[in-house]
Amino acid sequence: MRCSDMLLNYIIVYISDIQNFSGMVVDGSYAKMWISEGILFFVYKEIYEINRSMAKQIVSQRLQLQNENSYPIFCDLRAVTNAHKEARDYLAIEGSYMTTALALLVEDEHAMAITQLYIKTSNPDYPTRVFTDKQKALSFLQEYK
Amino acid sequence: MKKPINNDEKMRFNALYQQIIEIACGNFMFRQEPSGRRDPIDTVTVLLNMMSEEIYNFCFEAQKQEEQPEIHFSIFLDKKFHITAYSSNTPDILKWNQDMYDRPVSEILSKNSKKALIDELDLGTDRAYQRLIPVDFLSENRSLYRSPCIIQGMVGESICATVITAFRFSNGNESAKNATNTNESSKPEKKETAATKMLMKKVRLYVLRNLHTDLPSLKELGLIHRTNKTKLKEGFKKMYGTTIHRFHMEKRLEKGALLIRNTELPISMITQKCGFKDHSHFSKNFKIQFGQTPSEYRIKNISSIS
Numbered sequence: 001m002r003c004s005d006m007l008l009n010y011i012i013v014y015i016s017d018i019q020n021f022s023g024m025v026v027d028g029s030y031a032k033m034w035i036s037e038g039i040l041f042f043v044y045k046e047i048y049e050i051n052r053s054m055a056k057q058i059v060s061q062r063l064q065l066q067n068e069n070s071y072p073i074f075c076d077l078r079a080v081t082n083a084h085k086e087a088r089d090y091l092a093i094e095g096s097y098m099t100t101a102l103a104l105l106v107e108d109e110h111a112m113a114i115t116q117l118y119i120k121t122s123n124p125d126y127p128t129r130v131f132t133d134k135q136k137a138l139s140f141l142q143e144y145k
Numbered sequence: 146m147k148k149p150i151n152n153d154e155k156m157r158f159n160a161l162y163q164q165i166i167e168i169a170c171g172n173f174m175f176r177q178e179p180s181g182r183r184d185p186i187d188t189v190t191v192l193l194n195m196m197s198e199e200i201y202n203f204c205f206e207a208q209k210q211e212e213q214p215e216i217h218f219s220i221f222l223d224k225k226f227h228i229t230a231y232s233s234n235t236p237d238i239l240k241w242n243q244d245m246y247d248r249p250v251s252e253i254l255s256k257n258s259k260k261a262l263i264d265e266l267d268l269g270t271d272r273a274y275q276r277l278i279p280v281d282f283l284s285e286n287r288s289l290y291r292s293p294c295i296i297q298g299m300v301g302e303s304i305c306a307t308v309i310t311a312f313r314f315s316n317g318n319e320s321a322k323n324a325t326n327t328n329e330s331s332k333p334e335k336k337e338t339a340a341t342k343m344l345m346k347k348v349r350l351y352v353l354r355n356l357h358t359d360l361p362s363l364k365e366l367g368l369i370h371r372t373n374k375t376k377l378k379e380g381f382k383k384m385y386g387t388t389i390h391r392f393h394m395e396k397r398l399e400k401g402a403l404l405i406r407n408t409e410l411p412i413s414m415i416t417q418k419c420g421f422k423d424h425s426h427f428s429k430n431f432k433i434q435f436g437q438t439p440s441e442y443r444i445k446n447i448s449s450i451s
Contacts, residue, residue, distance in 0.1 A: 048257045051278075063407035082191075084279065085198045093353050097400065110183040114191050121199055125354050 028061040030054055038145035039138065040071040043079075050083035052090055059095035070098040072144035074137055076105045077115065092122035101127040101144035103137035157186045160286060164193050167288075173201035176281060176289035178255060203342060205314070214312045217292060222307040226250040226259075229305050240285040255281040255289055265296040266307060277312060344370060345384045348377065352389060356397045358420045360390060398434045401427065405439055406446045412439045 025034040030050075033042045042062065047054070062073075083091070096102075102124065106115050115130045127144065131137035150158070160177055167175040176194045179187040218235040222228060228245050235241070245252065251259055258281045265278060275295040284290045292311040299305050348370055352360065360366065363374045366389065370377065381389050401419040404410055413424060416439075421427035431439050 048260070060403070060407045063403065067408050068410050085195075085202050093350070094396070094400070097403070108183060110185075110188045110191075113188045114195065117192060117195055121195075123350060 024065070026061060026065050028058070030058050031061070033062060033065055035065065035071065038071065039141050040066065040073045041076075042073055043076040046079040048081045050080060050087045050091075052084065052086040055083075055087040055090045055095060059091070059097075063098065066098050070100050072101040072103070072141040073099055074103050074105070074141060077111070078105060078107045083118075088118055088122055092118075092124045096124060096126065099126050101141055102129075103140050104128070104130045105134055105137050106130055106132055108132060154186070160288065161186065161189060161193070163286065163288065164190070168193065168197055168200070173197045173204070174291045176291050178281075178287060178289055203346070214314055217311040217313040219311070220253070220309045221305040222250055222309070223304050224306040226262075226307070228253070239282050239290055242285070253283055255283060257281065262296050262307075262309070266298050280309065280311070282311075341376075341380050342384065344372060345380050348381060348389065349385065349392070352393045353396060356393070356400050356420060357418055360393050363389065394430060395434065397421070398431055401431060401439065402435060402442065402446075405443045412443070415439070 023035055025032060030047060031042055031044045033040065035041070040062070050058075104115055106112055109132075112130055112132060119128050119130065129137075129140055131140070157180065164175060164177050175197060177190045179190045181187070218232045218238055220228060220232075220235060221230040226249060228248050228250065231245070236245075239253070241253075250262070254262065261278055261280065275297055277293040277295055279291055280294040280296075281289040281291050292313065294309050294311045297308050297310070299308060348366070351366075351369070361369070363377055367374045367377045377389070381387075381392075385392060387395070397419040401415050404415045404418065405412065408415075410418070412427075416424050416427040419427065421430075428438050431437075431442070435442055437445070
């Protein structure tokens with residue numbers, strides 16, 4: 001029951017996001033992404049474990065959408081269970097071109113602790129924070145637009 | 146009042162104790178599968194898994210260039226993914242306490258690794274080289290043993306349809322080294338300290354963060370990282386198998402290739418973003434690394450999402 005409620009909530013939130021803008025939504029192999037009001041929305045599809053080759057494809061697709069511009073990124077990690085060390089490093093450093101700031105949205109305290117370890121060990125050089133609340137994540141990104 | 150721990154919690158705590166003991170004994174390939182309940186015990190389990198991965202990477206992964214792959218063990222499967230045979234050392238390594246002939250592969254692999262195995266086979270056999278993928282084998286007490294493996298589909302009359310070959314990396318000169326070490330007059334090779342490794346990791350990160358510009362000289366780089374030129378030069382080469390400036394060049398060109406493939410930025414701007422002062426310098430080095438000029442590379446590799 002809780003799970004289906006959450007899923008419904010999740011779909012409604014993003015349908016409303018998508019309805020509010022008229023640009024292109026990219027339905028990539030591993031994530032849906034779009035740019036709205038100066039923020040790049042990046043919503044992962046259900047993935048058990050991200051590996052390095054998946055990470056490279058993810059970055060390629062993001063850069064294609066961004067083309068020539070840098071953006072603050074709202075990244076919804078809730079459907080991802082795990083990522084290999086190599087993938088984590090690639091996404092945080094080499095794969096972070098054209099990122100001005102990053103807000104990661106996670107499911108709960110469990111994912112929060114894991115994501116904090118990721119940030120601490122992979123040393124991104126752009127402002128990065130983890131949230132369980134979507135609105136707080138978006139307001140953090142406002143000043144980097 | 147002390148809250149009694151139920152049997153299930155007791156088992157989960159025991160698994161955590163075992164994991165900590167394995168790490169303390171230097172087994173950084175040990176992994177525990179979380180229960181999926183996302184409670185604090187699961188959180189500690191995943192954090193310990195990630196910690197092992199970080200330690201393994203810090204101590205060994207960077208020096209892979211100097212290491213030789215060795216076959217660790219092999220497991221053969223039939224068309225239905227049932228085990229037909231395995232090398233005789235496999236039960237010892239994976240701590241099986243019974244024969245596993247005719248058992249489905251799901252009894253020896255984690256759910257995700259079974260999926261990875263099928264995905265790998267689906268990719269087909271026409272590739273020139275098989276790549277190594279991390280595979281989690283189920284070991285005793287539901288723990289996991291991670292090993293880099295190649296997965297190969299077989300052809301021919303045999304009932305064996307798939308082979309999983311697990312590798313480990315070790316220094317190929319180990320036996321030669323042991324022999325020389327018995328000779329007291331020989332000078333033992335200097336080992337890097339944890340502080341040196343930490344320093345080299347920081348230097349690598351510094352290089353990756355400065356792909357848009359020229360690197361300072363080794364002397365200046367040494368000053369920035371509070372070390373000397375020689376230590377920096379030798380330490381980096383030893384840890385990453387390449388020189389600092391070559392690594393910087395390689396990564397700048399990789400960044401250039403990524404931007405050429407995925408954006409419409411003019412090549413002159415990409416040249417600048419990758420820290421090259423002029424197009425001919427970028428183009429010449431790009432051709433050495435990728436075998437074609439940036440413009441040729443763009444025509445052949447342009448990807449589009451629209």
